[in-house]
Amino acid sequence: MAVRRLLTLRECSHRTGHRESTWRAWVLHRKIPFYKVGKSVRVAEADLEQIIEQARVPARENRDGR
Known part of the structure; x- marks a missing residue:
């Protein structure tokens, strides 16, 4: 299993x-994929x-095509 680097918001x-706060709103509205680790939220670096x-x-x- 590959190790994923998880980033804080x-x-x-x-x-x-x-x-x-923008990142938190995106998480709240599920506009981005994220992980819940206990009470904290993380986003995979990938x-x-x-x-x-x-x-x-x-x-x-x-x-002229350049």
Whole structure:
């Protein structure tokens, strides 16, 4: 079984620039996958990376194809 790195909402906040309260709201409304460990909430590092990747906006090509 692979070991998953689980991040606190504060760590997610520091990595993305979103407020911790935003992360809490996303958990409350189940907009992101998360783990409940006792009373604490954790987000898998792989899930955070996927959330960031899904928000990626690709660069536009110039009209001349470059």
